[in-house]
Amino acid sequence: MRGATPRSARLVAGAAAVVLSVGLLSSCASSDDDKDTPGNAATYETGLVNIPKAGDVKKGGTLSFAGYGEPAVLDPAETIVAGSTGGLEMAAIYDVLMRWDSEANTVEPQLAESLEPNEDFTTWTLKLRDGVKFSDGTPLDSAAVKFSLDRYLRLGADEAMLWSNNVKKVSTPDPLTVEFELKTKWPTFDYMLTTGPGMVVAKSAGEGKGFKPVGAGPFTLASHAPKEKITLKANPSYWDGAPNLDAIEVVFLNDPHSTWDSFKGGNVDMAFLRDPDVVDEAVSAKSPGYMNLVSLGNVAIINGTKGHPGADPRVRKAMQLAVDAKVVMERAYDGAGVPSNETFASFSRWHTDVDSLPHDPEAAKKLVEEAKADGFDGKITHLDSSDPASKATALTIKASLEAVGFEVELDLVANIQEQIQKVAIERSYDVAGWGISWREAGPYGRMFATNHSQGNLSAGMPTSPEMDALFDAFQAAESEDDQREIMGKIQAEWNELVPALVFAPSAEFLMWSKQVHGVVDSTNSLVLLQDAWIS
Incomplete structure (x- = not known):
């Protein structure tokens, strides 16, 4: 299964963490006749879908959730905050x-x-609500927010570099006020407080081996049996009143098909899917849930550091011209979904009329010949996982590159830890299956982290002053129209820079049964369950 690779966003923790993802969805406009068919962008709209009418709220009960990747630690400073990696x-x-x-x-x-x-x-x-307390009874005031943010930066969280490069000062003029003084204009700064920086960790939680999650949310940690389940119990002192549910039980089935089968069989109330074949099936079944679309979700990133073939821009461009995204996705996923090599495909509000690089093997051959004339030996190592879909992807890339003059060696690793070690920590790869994951809601944060020269999640991908300047302009733009115009220029610069081979965006689907109500959506495929109940 593809779910075993970083591209499918298992869990990554700590400063070397990279948000990962897998899947795909349509990059093609649809007709009215096929509007509700799988693999169609009109079907995969971001937001709540197929929500049934609810009756009177029922108190009590335990909601069972099949998670996608088990978090090693429930700490937003140590774990990527996303629906696939313990975000719920x-x-x-x-x-x-x-x-x-x-x-x-x-x-x-x-x-x-x-x-x-x-x-x-x-x-x-930022104005805080008066009287909010952590589950340990201490107040959640401005000092607590500043402590949590300082801790987030000190521990090197996944958005720590983005924060430190943009926030000049955090002050606390009174117990219920926090002021953020920025280094530059940032009209969409508010998105930062929807993810990790917006999760306030109490001082009593500690860190390292002695860490215990203490927050002010509607639930508290009851138990965590690694590789089995996490149990959360209702917090009766939650600031907005005790939640409707008594508890949440999170299980980890570690296989998307098993997860889907368990959901269909009524063994779990809620489940997270992102593998395209099962997402297609769940969408066809019109399951209620929260659909989130992730651009650049299925890619092979290129190591552009000195000493690697990808340091030569001709080599990078030749690889993208040589690989047909459609063929890659057909071989890996048996035709589920529709491929796209654009930064933001047609489903996205960030899509522009600037074309991505075409599939052009003849142009690729010429670039390879030019590079060889200047001393390139033609050798490339492609790193990926050894599960069937990853292996199929790697073999397709190998054949495509060798057809234009490359000599490709495959490095198919046994587990996610080895892949993360080689890519994110050692950067000992030439090309590697991965996920960049630019999101629909507030995309700037992930753009900066992954592809800005000051970002901490680039994993060796090439950057450029031109791309940095475009990201900075996108950050400062006040309207979506202005941002969209800049996004077209980002696509054009991407075509020149080629930091990764792009195959498809991904669809993340957090679905629940028709008996579940009151789920609230947010960014990064997160949902909030303080008002959830089971009929």
Whole structure:
């Protein structure tokens, strides 16, 4: 299964962590006749889908959830905050200061009372709710927020570099006010408080081996049996009243087909899917849930550091011209979904009319010949996992590259830990199956982290001053129209830079049974369960 690779976002923890993902969805416009067919962008709209009407709220019961990847530690400073990597559990324990409303496409207060910018978006003022307490009884005040943010940066969380490069000062003028002074104009700063930085960790939680998750969310950790399940119990002192559920039980089945079968059989109430074949089936079944679309979800990143073939831009461009995304996805997933090698495919509101690089083997051959004339030996090592879909992807890439003059050696590793070690830590690879994961809601954060020269999740991908400048312009833009215009320029620069071979975006589907109600959506495929109940 593809779910065994970093591209499918198991769990990655610590400073070397990279958000990973797998899957695909349509990059093609649809007709009215095929609007609801699998693999179609119109079917995979971001947001809540197929939500049934609910009756009177019922109190009590345990909600069972088949998670995608088990978090090693429920700490937003040590674990990537996403629905596939323990995000649901951490949101239940810590809550979030702000949340993204997919229907309104706005960031709204959650644990916070308000968040307002000054006129030029260089200072943001956060107001906290009075009387909120952590589950240990201590107050969640401005000092607690600042402590948690300082801790987040010190421990090198996945968005720590983004934060430190953009936030000049955090001050606490009174117990219920936090002021963020930025280094530059940032109209979408509020998205930062919907993820890891917006999860406030109590001082009593500690860190390292002695860490115990303590937050102000609607649930607390009851138990964690590694490789089996996590149990959360209701927090009766939650600031918005005790949750409807008594408990949440998270299990880890470690196979997408087993997860889907278990959900269909009624053995779990909720499940997270991102492998394209099972996502297609779940979408066809019109299961209720939260659909989140992730661009650059299925890629092979290129090591552009000195001493690797990818340091030569001709080699990088030749590889992308040689590989047909459609063939890759057909071989890996038996035709599930539809491929695209664009940064943002046609489903996305960030899609532009700037074309991506075409499939052009003849042009690829010429570039390879030019590089060889200057001393390139033609040799490339492709790293990926050894599960069937990853192996099929690797073999397809190998054949495509060798057809234009490359000599490709495959390095198919046995497990995710080895792949992360080679890619994110050692950077001892030429090309590697991975996921970059630019998201629909507030994409700047992930763009900066993965492909800006100051980002901490590039894993060796080439960057450029031109791309940095475009990211900075995107950050400062005040309207989506302005941002979209810049996104077209980002696609054009991507075509020149070629930091990765792009095969498809991905669909992440957090689905639940028709008996589950009151689920609230947010960013990064997170859902909030303080109002959830089972009929």
